Amino acid sequence: xxxxxxxxxxxxxxxxxxxxxxxxxxxxxxxxxxxxxxxxxxxxxxxxxxxxxxxxxxxxxxxxxxxxxxxxxxxxxxxxxxxxxxxxxxxxxxxxxxxxxxxxxxxxxxxxxx
Amino acid sequence: xxxxxxxxxxxxxxxxxxxxxxxxxxxxxxxxxxxxxxxxxxxxxxxxxxxxxxxxxxxxxxxxxxxxxxxxxxxxxxxxxxxxxxxxxxxxxxxxxxxxxxxxxxxxxxxxx
Numbered sequence: 001x002x003x004x005x006x007x008x009x010x011x012x013x014x015x016x017x018x019x020x021x022x023x024x025x026x027x028x029x030x031x032x033x034x035x036x037x038x039x040x041x042x043x044x045x046x047x048x049x050x051x052x053x054x055x056x057x058x059x060x061x062x063x064x065x066x067x068x069x070x071x072x073x074x075x076x077x078x079x080x081x082x083x084x085x086x087x088x089x090x091x092x093x094x095x096x097x098x099x100x101x102x103x104x105x106x107x108x109x110x111x112x113x114x
Numbered sequence: 115x116x117x118x119x120x121x122x123x124x125x126x127x128x129x130x131x132x133x134x135x136x137x138x139x140x141x142x143x144x145x146x147x148x149x150x151x152x153x154x155x156x157x158x159x160x161x162x163x164x165x166x167x168x169x170x171x172x173x174x175x176x177x178x179x180x181x182x183x184x185x186x187x188x189x190x191x192x193x194x195x196x197x198x199x200x201x202x203x204x205x206x207x208x209x210x211x212x213x214x215x216x217x218x219x220x221x222x223x224x225x226x227x
Contacts, residue, residue, distance in 0.1 A: 004157075031213045031214075033214075040123065040219070041219065042204065042217050042218060042219040042220045043158075043204065043217045045214075048214060050213075088155075090157055090158070092157075092158075094213035095213060096213045097213075100146035100163055100164075100165035100208065101208070101213040102148055102160045102163055103158075103213065103215055104160075105150075105157035105158040105159070106157050107156055107157045108155065108156065108157050110155070
């Protein structure tokens with residue numbers, strides 16, 4: 001079955017620690033995205049990548065880092081510089097280029113930092 | 115710049131009643147538009163998308179949306195609500211190149227028995 005996997009589903013960390021969230025897709029999509037979701041604020045774009053070895057900052061990139069070494073994988077690191085890291089994180093992928101390409105979403109990772 | 119506004123952060127309907135979730139967009143070029151649904155603690159699932167082929171778009175689970183250029187709207191409707199429709203719904207607009215989406219703030223739909 002094709003799709004996007006995110007692991008783990010729930011993640012707990014102590015303040016001051018970096019943590020990496022996994023995102024893998026087998027849809028052969030060129031583009032991948034990371035969103036943060038907080039209650040009442042919709043989805044906010046953190047980083048996106050339209051091709052391997054290239055990525056761009058989204059609206060709220062401060063305190064986060066990413067890599068795109070493989071087409072299938074787009075891990076997100078939440079660093080200790082992120083002031084309010086507790087949130088629901090969603091990864092998505094899509095085709096890219098000219099056209100109406102919907103994004104396919106993973107099940108999400110709920111990160112709690114105390 | 116493109117933007118999306120969803121009117122009403124919470125909508126409550128009775129089971130069997132009409133569902134109407136409102137979405138207005140701002141775009142300098144003809145947009146691509148999407149509606150997604152999210153159940154608690156899950157990812158988003160595509161309900162339907164508008165790609166300029168037809169102004170009335172039918173999606174999954176009995177939902178449909180009509181693109182109205184004159185009103186810059188893309189409202190989501192369903193004739194008869196089911197309890198299972200209770201979820202959060204997001205409207206999104208995309209650039210014509212690249213796949214990047216701009217999401218609205220979301221509308222939480224409650225369905226009363």
